[in-house]
């Protein structure tokens with residue numbers, strides 16, 4: 001298969017972001033331009049950025065945060081003067097932190113030059129401070145050390161809360177009272193979960209706001225940092241062919257699908273208190289839905305985009321129990337290997353009813369989407385790992401080919417594959433070459449690995465950079481969070497009060513059979529059932 005050749009880089013004479021900055025015509029809404037502007041600006045003002053990873057000894061810090069910070073350093077995206085501090089209770093020296101961090105650093109496949117040198121330089125800028133999460137005294141000591149590194153420059157401080165949620169508020173209190181910047185900005189990145197229902201989420205927000213302004217709080221949903229999620233707005237609002245189709249008039253249903261081919265092993269303690277609806281649907285899938293279905297924002301500024309998302313979230317009809325299916329994986333033996341069930345994890349109670357799978361039908365009660373089912377499905381320990389959006393279009397009216405040739409035409413389907421192997425493809429009916437008239441279903445494809453030679457950055461890279469630059473577009477505002485919880489809280493309460501028993505499905509399967517009945521109720525067939533690949 002041939003793919004169109006890649007677009008060439010803009011010629012040097014064209015208006016580039018840097019030229020625009022120098023000429024003073026930088027538009028705040030242009031994200032790429034803002035990125036360059038911030039580096040430019042930070043370097044000239046002799047300010048520093050100190051990034052403190054709170055919970056640095058933990059899984060997320062090792063797996064995602066330090067590697068993302070290194071990737072930003074490697075790409076020259078961090079300000080000239082920056083320092084990274086790990087903070088946790090575990091006793092560690094700077095050297096031990098560096099050894100720990102170095103184990104998870106990797107270089108991009110497409111950029112290996114000087115990788116070891118760059119890693120060494122990066123590690124030399126990483127330090128460790130051991131302390132309790134509720135000790136102002138320990139945060140005061142951190143403050144002192146940060147000041148030494150900041151060496152009298154204007155100081156900006158970013159705290160990344162990579163810790164369990166029950167200690168968020170203690171840390172924010174101590175960090176704000178004893179270690180916030182005296183002459184620059186202080187920002188806090190908060191990891192999910194942001195509560196477990198409307199009430200606890202509101203309490204958390206209220207507690208955080210005792211110490212922080214809303215614009216200092218960066219609630220992270222790492223799905224918003226994924227390349228194809230960010231591309232959703234570009235696809236919709238910069239291509240004439242999509243936006244006019246984006247409504248009940250042409251779209252039959254939309255499917256948002258998340259699946260993982262591994263279980264909750266090792267995270268059972270956390271997961272059992274949340275379940276898949278809180279872990280994935282209420283945040284990642286709902287955020288994607290909001291971006292997919294919102295109206296055109298006034299501008300690309302964070303507040304304009306988030307205003308539209310909130311409007312959309314508030315237009316979603318309350319979820320009905322009969323429009324939801326829940327499941328839990330059970331042990332399964334395949335090829336002589338026994339895969340454990342959810343409740344086989346020692347940290348999970350044997351009688352747990354926590355869903356590891358859920359499917360739901362949602363409806364948006366507005367003029368654009370009235371009557372269109374938005375089907376969501378999320379599950380652990382399924383047959384494959386992936387996340388995608390499937391848009392199934394209506395039938396061709398009149399169906400000329402049926403009348404003339406008796407052919408049953410398939411409907412068009414647009415697939416936005418978020419991961420793995422990112423791609424956007426549109427299924428169309430096409431004439432099979434030859435003298436006769438035979439149609440088949442082929443794909444118009446944008447396959448990222450083929451089209452773009454650049455490696456796709458990890459979501460955490462984009463989000464960390466945005467937080468450093470003060471760009472809030474990809475972070476969740478408190479009213480968005482309230483709207484998301486308002487939608488799911490009554491359902492979660494009902495499931496828990498009625499002790500709804502999840503349908504058991506074997507580890508590695510396609511999930512509960514009842515999810516197919518749910519789709520069929522709305523005349524929908526899940527689009528991920530075949531063995532299709534992106535190839536035509």
Ligand SMILES: NC(=O)C1=CN([C@@H]2O[C@H](COP(=O)(O)OP(=O)(O)OC[C@H]3O[C@@H](n4cnc5c(N)ncnc54)[C@H](OP(=O)(O)O)[C@@H]3O)[C@@H](O)[C@H]2O)C=CC1
Pocket residue numbers: 055056057058059060061088089090133161162163164165167191192193
């Ligand atoms: N891991 C992941 O893939 C993801 C994680 N998250 C969220 O990110 C945050 C961090 O996750 P993760 O790194 O997995 O968490 P961990 O359980 O690994 O905890 C991080 C660190 O916090 C400290 N800690 C752990 N439990 C407690 C406790 N009960 N009381 C006080 N301190 C404690 C430990 O450091 P020490 O003992 O040294 O102080 C630990 O190393 C959580 O909010 C999680 O929900 C979100 C998405 C994905």
Ligand SMILES: O=C1O[C@H](COP(=O)(O)O)[C@@H](O)[C@H](O)[C@H]1O
Pocket residue numbers: 222260279280
């Ligand atoms: O937030 C979470 O996301 C991960 C999936 O993230 P991905 O980027 O690897 O797709 C999920 O495994 C985890 O349960 C959830 O808390």
